[in-house]
Amino acid sequence: MPQTADEPDAVAVRSWCSLALEALGREREAIDAINVYPVADGDTGTNLYLTVESAAAAVEAVFAAHETGTSVPSAADAVRAMAHGALIGARGNSGTILAQLLRGMAGVLAEGTGGDRMRLALDRAAAWAREAVAHPVEGTVLTVADRAAAAAAQAAPGADTAEVARAAYEGARTALDATPGQLPALARAGVVDAGGRGLVTLLGALVEAVSGRGPERPYETPVPFVPVGDAECPAGDDGDGGGPAFEVIYLLEAGDEAVERLRARLDALGDSLVVVGGDGLWNVHVHVDDAGAAVEAGVEAGRPYRIRITHFAADRAHARPEPARRAVVVVVPGDGLAALCREAGATTVLARPGEPPASGELAEAVHRAHAREVVLLPNDADLRHTAAAAAEQARAQGVRVAVIPTRAAVQGIAALAVHEPDRSFDEDVVAMTSAAGATRYAELAVAERQSWTTAGICQAGDILGLIDGDVAVIGQDVPGTARKVLDRMLAAGGELVTLVLGENTPPTLAEALEQHVRDGHLAVDTTTYRGGHQGAPLLIGVE
Numbered sequence: 001m002p003q004t005a006d007e008p009d010a011v012a013v014r015s016w017c018s019l020a021l022e023a024l025g026r027e028r029e030a031i032d033a034i035n036v037y038p039v040a041d042g043d044t045g046t047n048l049y050l051t052v053e054s055a056a057a058a059v060e061a062v063f064a065a066h067e068t069g070t071s072v073p074s075a076a077d078a079v080r081a082m083a084h085g086a087l088i089g090a091r092g093n094s095g096t097i098l099a100q101l102l103r104g105m106a107g108v109l110a111e112g113t114g115g116d117r118m119r120l121a122l123d124r125a126a127a128w129a130r131e132a133v134a135h136p137v138e139g140t141v142l143t144v145a146d147r148a149a150a151a152a153a154q155a156a157p158g159a160d161t162a163e164v165a166r167a168a169y170e171g172a173r174t175a176l177d178a179t180p181g182q183l184p185a186l187a188r189a190g191v192v193d194a195g196g197r198g199l200v201t202l203l204g205a206l207v208e209a210v211s212g213r214g215p216e217r218p219y220e221t222p223v224p225f226v227p228v229g230d231a232e233c234p235a236g237d238d239g240d241g242g243g244p245a246f247e248v249i250y251l252l253e254a255g256d257e258a259v260e261r262l263r264a265r266l267d268a269l270g271d272s273l274v275v276v277g278g279d280g281l282w283n284v285h286v287h288v289d290d291a292g293a294a295v296e297a298g299v300e301a302g303r304p305y306r307i308r309i310t311h312f313a314a315d316r317a318h319a320r321p322e323p324a325r326r327a328v329v330v331v332v333p334g335d336g337l338a339a340l341c342r343e344a345g346a347t348t349v350l351a352r353p354g355e356p357p358a359s360g361e362l363a364e365a366v367h368r369a370h371a372r373e374v375v376l377l378p379n380d381a382d383l384r385h386t387a388a389a390a391a392e393q394a395r396a397q398g399v400r401v402a403v404i405p406t407r408a409a410v411q412g413i414a415a416l417a418v419h420e421p422d423r424s425f426d427e428d429v430v431a432m433t434s435a436a437g438a439t440r441y442a443e444l445a446v447a448e449r450q451s452w453t454t455a456g457i458c459q460a461g462d463i464l465g466l467i468d469g470d471v472a473v474i475g476q477d478v479p480g481t482a483r484k485v486l487d488r489m490l491a492a493g494g495e496l497v498t499l500v501l502g503e504n505t506p507p508t509l510a511e512a513l514e515q516h517v518r519d520g521h522l523a524v525d526t527t528t529y530r531g532g533h534q535g536a537p538l539l540i541g542v543e
Helices: 009-035 042-063 075-089 094-110 117-130 141-153 161-181 184-189 193-209 258-267 291-303 311-316 335-343 359-369 381-395 410-415 423-439 478-490 508-520
Strands: 246-253 270-278 281-289 303-311 324-332 347-350 371-377 399-402 441-444 451-453 455-457 461-469 472-475 496-504 526-534 538-542
Touching: 009 042, 009 075, 042 075, 042 324, 042 359, 075 094, 075 281, 094 117, 094 141, 094 193, 094 246, 094 270, 094 281, 094 441, 117 141, 117 161, 117 270, 117 399, 141 161, 141 193, 161 184, 161 193, 161 303, 246 291, 258 270, 258 281, 258 291, 270 303, 270 451, 281 291, 281 451, 291 303, 324 335, 324 410, 335 347, 335 526, 359 371, 371 410, 371 423, 381 399, 399 423, 410 423, 410 496, 410 538, 423 508, 441 478, 455 472, 461 478, 472 478, 478 508, 478 538, 496 508, 508 538
Parallel strands: 324 347, 324 371, 371 399, 496 526
Antiparallel strands: 246 281, 246 303, 270 281, 441 461, 441 538, 451 455, 461 472, 496 538
């Protein structure tokens, strides 16, 4: 990467991440649409996007650490952050392989820059990615990476970084167009490999980052490949969807020897095994029928965490449907409300206690909703900026998104109740916003320690009644505190009370509170839902 006084190497790395993320954002849906191998689950573009998003965030964090000074990070710090961010944020088979490609490049570029270093970086990236896959298959991103590295090696002697990057890009383009002739599943579908398509996009972004202008020949998907008889396609795994039922991914803290044993065990359990990483931190990806056994193997090897299990049958059943006109994406605090919102037709994101969703997760949910117009309900004041960032990502893909600033789950329920997809988008958003705004919200919480509150001093174990986010009542038990909270809220009027019970809250509480409302407040209806594992023992809404 060229170094000048105005653009140090670290800035080029930052630019590469930004340009790659922008390009994958534009092409994500198109790449998803050609995802037929190894599983036709239509998510390769999304997985690559989320992996690069994690890499870019890690690079931005390194730059943020230097904001107080006049210097910028070193190139070594930037490329290592990029590789680490991709490793911990890798999604799916394609994202895991991409993380290893970036890790291979980073190991070389951290030691120096220039055309020769870029050749070596691309060569190591291709070699490491192939080594990470238990059973490499030709016609995939591995082949495209190999050809990119070979083309870079053929660049003119003394070529600078930009020239080497252009050669790699052209080699990857040529290799990608040939993938249908190497893999039967691609030939039957008339598409190129989705992972390889994403790598071409990343190399195009690299060319622009190091030269200041994009490739002279932007990639365009070729005319669908039509095989002339079966002889045109080599025999092999055709990825026709008849494989294992689950995709299992997790990060793993473990030593090298334990990981080698893990590879052997997971290879016997399933297929599409990719294990990437090193220095004690690994990203494990495998397709299996026994997801529990795959996780248990990780426990025996070390400490697995960020475990994600995807049931392919569900994904295949919903693969690439016709885009709906409008959808609603709702953040919910418990599985009970998640089921309720799904029954109402919404796409849900679960916000576990202490684990708020990131913008990438919300953007993925908007993409999963597969609609031209989306209403996003964050249901938490602290998620306002996160939701706004997710909406911007979705808008870059051509999706019309409106964020309604709901601050509690009961406001989201009220908004969802008046949702009418047959109305115009603007009218629907106005009606949903009005319903949410007309809903006051409260929740009960258990005080963890003695502290000052707006209602006075509370002791550890006290029951706190929060109305619109502020402590309004301090009580000794849940029923008594709930009655006082309801009376305060209904003193200002109301027509409907919504109660959402936590997982361990007895249903008799709802019956008692419904009776309390009937006895003290005429013409007020009460509706009760089971919220499941939501953190708070009781959520209250008053409309």
